[in-house]
Every structure is written in structure tokens, then in C-alpha cells.
Amino acid sequence: MALPPAFLDELRARTPLPAVIGRRVKLARAGRQWKGCCPFHGEKTPSFYVYDDHYHCFGCGEHGDAISFVMRSQGVSFTEAVEQLAAEAGLEVPKPSPAVAAAERRRLDLYAVLEAATQAFQRRLFLPEGARALAYLRNRGLTDATIRGFGLGWAGEGRGALAAELAREGIEPAQLIEAGLMKPAESGRPAADMFFNRVMFPIRDRRGRTISFGGRILGDGQPKYVNGPETAVFAKRRTLFGLDLAREAAHGGASVVAVEGYMDVIALHQAGFGGAVAPLGTALTEEQLAELWRLSPVPVLCFDGDAAGARAAGRAAELALPHLTAERSLKLATLPPPEDPDTLVRRPDGVAAFQAVLDAARPLSEALFDLLRESLGDATPEQRAAFSRRLEEVADQIPDRALGWEYRAAFRARFRERYRGGRPGGRPGARGDGARSVGGRPGRIGGGDSRPAVTAPPPAPPGADAIAAEQARILVAILLRHPVLLQEVEERFGSLVLPESLARLRSAMLEWFVGSEHLDSAELMTHLTAVGLAAEAAQALSALPIPLPECASPRAMPAEAEAGWWHIFGLMHRSRLDEEVALAQRDFAVRMDAATQRRLISLRAAQEALNRGEQGLETDR
Structure with a gap:
């Protein structure tokens, strides 16, 4: 069978x-x-x-x-x-059976029923009873050729008209109900038309077969648009309006662009943008994204330029993250307010204007950065820290590790460029010979004897919470003594979950960091005193409950302090430290300069210390 x-x-x-x-x-x-x-x-x-x-x-x-x-x-x-x-x-092959055969015959019958309805709706549109609907479509700028090409029609104003007309072709109400064209009888009410007083838009599958309809009401009734219900041949989450025509256009080289509505798709096709498709009145789904990627490795999602459009763009972008690969991504395009694709393309310069929108579409990494910044804000240190953490979380959602690293590097580069613009690139106090290694020995790429001067740990404070709190205090103390390190660790520092007093210190430190031209410890302490946090800073630098390690001493060299900071960070978040090492290796392979070398040496030293089981608490006494 x-x-x-x-x-x-x-x-x-x-x-x-x-x-x-x-x-x-x-x-x-x-x-x-x-x-x-x-x-x-x-x-x-x-x-x-x-x-x-x-x-x-x-x-x-x-x-x-x-x-x-x-x-x-x-x-x-x-x-x-x-x-x-x-x-x-991961599919199970259906077992041949009479029940399966009967279900398949019914499904094939549905296509015939839906095609008969398409023809009936289209005929009615060009009869006197469809004059209002036809005038509406023509007033929206559609030609008769476009109207016929998309199979547009008119449902009629009289209830039961479709059932009466199709009965002459042997189609029964039960078939119309199964096809989603009639509502079944319930609560004593007879079966009724699903579509009434509406302009009809056939929804087709990839092969061009009608599988359902959308209907737009004429006048002020609600809802403005209605789609047919789920049936044996129609699943809204897997369907894109205009997909059958977009396939052909995409094979011919057209850009694949997802827009919002039926009329947007139709107007764009008429204007020559044959790769346009749209979800069916809902947010884009994973299944619809998969359909887009079957058409193009980098389709364009086109959204309105208002707040709702930004939210829709953000949802679609984050939906795509777990499915991104080096050969499959998205671009995001934004329309100029208050335009939508339909209104824009109907302007005298509409074709050129919409092409300019497509040409300005941004790669997903750039668009995500801006969308997250706008939604989270960046006016305060707390907002910038939250923004930085969210960027890291977004990159973590990409399963392709190499691609995730690239996104993380791109996010960090833009973050530094935006919030550190104009800061001198050098690091005061750093040696120019490629970095003094931690422990006083010459550093070299690949480890060797480079290691943090943080070896023999004293007994750890009891309890995981106490240990985490002490590690967080050490990280803050290192930065209080060596604020120049904020240039390297700011994003990870901002992502830490800290006790309340340390969180207040961090906010003040990051605020100072943004506006300071000289990353000097004395200037930082003056700022903290001025904002009423002198006591918190003193507590962070205290020898209690245990003395601070050597890397938090003012005598520590910059490389010692940096490696020590990453070592403690790695104790708290080992996987994130390993990611930093991988990023540093990639940066050094590309740039091969002293700054990336110093960073890689410090990170490698911290990683090796962790591999040896060191706890990073050797004191400065």
C-alpha cells in the first residue's frame, strides 16, 4: 500500500x-x-x-x-x-492499514474541496455582489492580474451561500467542516460559515495547493483578519503565506524577506519582490524559520520601526539563536515609521525605497546588540552591567561553539567601542616586553612555569555561600588596587552575582570607570569616598575574615593581579574562564600584538593554576 x-x-x-x-x-x-x-x-x-x-x-x-x-x-x-x-x-513510517488508507483518501478529498472553494470565492469577487471587495483590493493598488494570481476572492454576505454552491458539485457540509470552511453545529445551533462578509486570501502549501484561507472583513468589524482552523492539511505554525511563489523567486535569485501581513506580501510581489512571505498573523515560529532557511541561508526579517516592531524583532532573533550555524543566520531590516511594506512600496519611489530597506538590513549580531541595548537601557552602571550579562547569555544560547565565540567577541568589541571610546589604549604600569609573568618568571604563550603567585590556600571559610562571598570580595579588592584591569574584565565583573555591599561598590566603580581618563587606585578610592562608600571599600580591602592574597596587594605587578583575578573568577565560573581562554587564543592568532599576548598569558596562567587545584588565597603577609 x-x-x-x-x-x-x-x-x-x-x-x-x-x-x-x-x-x-x-x-x-x-x-x-x-x-x-x-x-x-x-x-x-x-x-x-x-x-x-x-x-x-x-x-x-x-x-x-x-x-x-x-x-x-x-x-x-x-x-x-x-x-x-x-x-x-526521527519519523515513524506509517503502517499500512485500512484506517490509514481511509484517512489519506479524506485528506486528498480536502484539497479538492478547498480548491473548489477557492474557485467559488474568486468567481464571486468578479460578480456584482463582490463589487465592494474588488474595489477595496483595487484601491489598495492591486492589479487584476495580481488579484487572480493570488486567487483572491469574496466570501459573500449571505450565510450558507458557499455550502449551497458547492452542493451542486457533490460537496457536503461535513466535508466543508473538515476543511475548516464551516463551524460544526453545537449547543443546538446549526453548522455555520467560517467566513462571512470577508475578502478571501487562499493559503497555499509549498506545492501551491490551497490548504486554508484567511479572511479580511470589510468595514469596522472585529476581528479584522481570521484564519481557518487547524485541519488535516493545515497547521498554522508550519505555514507561510506566499511560500509557493517565494520558492520559485528564491530559486531565481530573489531575496527572501519575511513581513507581517497578507497585503504586505501581495504588494511586494507585485512590485517585483517575489521572495516575500509572511506568518499567519502570529509571531514567527521555529517551524516557519526552518521554512525560511530552506529558501535562503540568510533570509531577511522586516519589521515596522515602532516599539511593537522592535519587540517582534527581538523575539524572532532570540528564537533563531539555538538554530544558528556558520551557514544559517538572519538579517533584520527596519522600516521607516510609520510605513509598512504595503504603504512604502506603493509610493512613487516605493520600489527603490524598499530596496534601500533591504540593503540596510543588519546582520543578526549587530541587530541583537542594538535591540537588547534599547530594551534594557544603558544610562546607569547597573543597566550597563545587566546589558553586558544579557549579551553573554545570548551568545551562550548558540550551540555552535565557534559561532558562539564569534558572537561573544563581536558583542564585546561593540560594547567596548560604545562605552570606552576615547580611552587611551595602553595599560598604565604594564611592561612593554610582553608581560611579567605571575610568580616573577618570564611569561610565554602555552604556560611553562607561568603561574599566579597564589598557591598554598589557607582553610576555606565554612559553607559554599561563605566561600563564594569571600571569592567575590577578593575580586573586588583586586580591582580596587588595580582598576586598570577593568579594561579587560569589565564584562565578566558586571556579570557576577555579588552580596549587596559589594554590588553597591561595583556600581560605583563601573560608573567611575566610564568617565575616568586615569585608571588610578587613589583616584578610585577618592571617588568611592565622595559617594559614601569608603566603609564598604575598606571592608573589601580588610584582612578579615582572612587576609587577601598577594595578587590583591598594591605591590603586585599588573600581570600578577590580572592572572590572580581570572584565577579567582575561574574558581567561581570555570566554564566561563575556559571561554575567555579560547577567545584570547583566537584574538592573539589574529592580532599578534603585545596586548593580546599579555591577556592570553594571564588567562593561561589562571587556567593552569586551576588545573593544579590551587585555591588562589596565598596572602600578602
Whole structure:
């Protein structure tokens, strides 16, 4: 018995064709597609192209999808190929049964019912009863060719008209209910039309089959737009309006852009932006993102330039984070207020104006930085610290570690540029010969004998909370004695969870850091005294409950202090220290200058001290 087409569609949707073919063919990116030498005939010049849902060889004409490729390349049957791909996709192959066959027949019947409804709605639009609806669409700037191309129609003002018309084609009310065109009878009320007095927008699947409808009311009624309910062929979370047409345009090189509404998509297509699609009146879902990525590795999300648009952009951006790879990302474009794509593109210069919006679309990392800054604020030290922590959390959500490091580095670079602009780049007190290593021995990349002068620990204070509080105090004390280190550790310092008194100190220290031109300990202590925090600073520098380690002494060299700071930080957050080491290694590999070398030496020394089990509490006495 044949497998249900719905299952096969789902299998193809879940199977990344370039990955399947890439196991046997060396593929290279060619625009939005991939290309390689055809595995089915000998060739030296690549003519085998892989698209999102099919492959084609322009040399021998071989053509197919993931299933046919497995069959052809491995010499297996259709059933064997399906079972193999289903296992990889985490799908269960349906068992042949009379019930499954009957359900599939009903599902196929739904497509016929929905297509009949499409034709009925469209006919009605061009009859006298549809005059108001047709005038509305034409007043929105749509041509008759566009109206017919999208299958737009009119539901009519009389209830029961659709059921009466389709009854002549043998379609029963029960079928209309199953197709989402009628509401079932309930509480003594008869079945009723789902759509009434509305302009109708057919919603199509990737293959161009109508699977549901959206309807816009004429006049002031609410809700303005209504979508059909979930059915055997329609799932709102997996569907994009305009997807079937956007597929063709994307294959021809059009930019894929997600906008908000039906009319936005239609107006953009009419203006030549054939890659436009839209979710169905809700926030973008993971399934819809996957559909966008099947069309383009870097689709553009286009939002209104108001507060609601910013919130929608932020939600979509963070939704994408766990799914990002080096070859799959997003761009975010913002419309000039108060325009939406429909109004913008209908201006005399609309095509050029919308193209300028697309050209100005920002990479996801840049857009996320600005969206988070605007939502969290950055006017106070506390807000900047919260902003810095949130940037770190965002980068942590990216499962591709290399890409996560790149985002983290990009965020930090922008953070420093924005809030440290104009600060002298050098570090006062640092030696120019590449860094005095901690412990008094020459430092060298890779460790050697470089180590913090923080070796034999005294007994730790009892209890995990007491230990964490003492470690936090040491970190603050090191920065009170060596505030120049804030240039290197500010983001991580701001991300720490501190006791209340230390948190107040940190806020004041970061506020001073932003405005100070000379990162001097005496000037910092003067500032803290002026803001009423002298007692808190004195307590942080106290020898109680235990003496501070040597790295918190004013006698410590900058490299000793920095390595000691990272050592204590690593005791509190080892994984974050390892991330800092990895970032420093990448920075040094790219820049190869004294500053990145010093930083890498200090971080490596701290990491090695942790590996040796040192607790970082050797005192300055």
C-alpha cells in the first residue's frame, strides 16, 4: 500500500538535502544552492546542482529529491530509502492499514474541496455582489492580474451561500467542516460559515495547493483578519503565506524577506519582490524559520520601526539563536515609521525605497546588540552591567561553539567601542616586553612555569555561600588596587552575582570607570569616598575574615593581579574562564600584538593554576 503523501511531504521537509547528498558528493556553495560533480555520470566540471528540495544535473538530466537520490546512489528500493531517511529524521513510517488508507483518501478529498472553494470565492469577487471587495483590493493598488494570481476572492454576505454552491458539485457540509470552511453545529445551533462578509486570501502549501484561507472583513468589524482552523492539511505554525511563489523567486535569485501581513506580501510581489512571505498573523515560529532557511541561508526579517516592531524583532532573533550555524543566520531590516511594506512600496519611489530597506538590513549580531541595548537601557552602571550579562547569555544560547565565540567577541568589541571610546589604549604600569609573568618568571604563550603567585590556600571559610562571598570580595579588592584591569574584565565583573555591599561598590566603580581618563587606585578610592562608600571599600580591602592574597596587594605587578583575578573568577565560573581562554587564543592568532599576548598569558596562567587545584588565597603577609 502506498505511503500517505502527507508523511512523505513531512519526511522531505525534515531532510536537509545538501547534507544527504554531501555524504557522497563533494559540494561547494554556489549562491543559494550547492554544486558538485554529478555522481551519476563522469564529469570534471561540476554541473550537478542541489536546491532546498531537489537536485538537478545539467549534464545528464538526472533529477529528483532526497528519496530518489538514496534509491539511485545506494541501489535500494523506495521503501528502504524511506525507512532510512525516516530513521534519520526521527519519523515513524506509517503502517499500512485500512484506517490509514481511509484517512489519506479524506485528506486528498480536502484539497479538492478547498480548491473548489477557492474557485467559488474568486468567481464571486468578479460578480456584482463582490463589487465592494474588488474595489477595496483595487484601491489598495492591486492589479487584476495580481488579484487572480493570488486567487483572491469574496466570501459573500449571505450565510450558507458557499455550502449551497458547492452542493451542486457533490460537496457536503461535513466535508466543508473538515476543511475548516464551516463551524460544526453545537449547543443546538446549526453548522455555520467560517467566513462571512470577508475578502478571501487562499493559503497555499509549498506545492501551491490551497490548504486554508484567511479572511479580511470589510468595514469596522472585529476581528479584522481570521484564519481557518487547524485541519488535516493545515497547521498554522508550519505555514507561510506566499511560500509557493517565494520558492520559485528564491530559486531565481530573489531575496527572501519575511513581513507581517497578507497585503504586505501581495504588494511586494507585485512590485517585483517575489521572495516575500509572511506568518499567519502570529509571531514567527521555529517551524516557519526552518521554512525560511530552506529558501535562503540568510533570509531577511522586516519589521515596522515602532516599539511593537522592535519587540517582534527581538523575539524572532532570540528564537533563531539555538538554530544558528556558520551557514544559517538572519538579517533584520527596519522600516521607516510609520510605513509598512504595503504603504512604502506603493509610493512613487516605493520600489527603490524598499530596496534601500533591504540593503540596510543588519546582520543578526549587530541587530541583537542594538535591540537588547534599547530594551534594557544603558544610562546607569547597573543597566550597563545587566546589558553586558544579557549579551553573554545570548551568545551562550548558540550551540555552535565557534559561532558562539564569534558572537561573544563581536558583542564585546561593540560594547567596548560604545562605552570606552576615547580611552587611551595602553595599560598604565604594564611592561612593554610582553608581560611579567605571575610568580616573577618570564611569561610565554602555552604556560611553562607561568603561574599566579597564589598557591598554598589557607582553610576555606565554612559553607559554599561563605566561600563564594569571600571569592567575590577578593575580586573586588583586586580591582580596587588595580582598576586598570577593568579594561579587560569589565564584562565578566558586571556579570557576577555579588552580596549587596559589594554590588553597591561595583556600581560605583563601573560608573567611575566610564568617565575616568586615569585608571588610578587613589583616584578610585577618592571617588568611592565622595559617594559614601569608603566603609564598604575598606571592608573589601580588610584582612578579615582572612587576609587577601598577594595578587590583591598594591605591590603586585599588573600581570600578577590580572592572572590572580581570572584565577579567582575561574574558581567561581570555570566554564566561563575556559571561554575567555579560547577567545584570547583566537584574538592573539589574529592580532599578534603585545596586548593580546599579555591577556592570553594571564588567562593561561589562571587556567593552569586551576588545573593544579590551587585555591588562589596565598596572602600578602
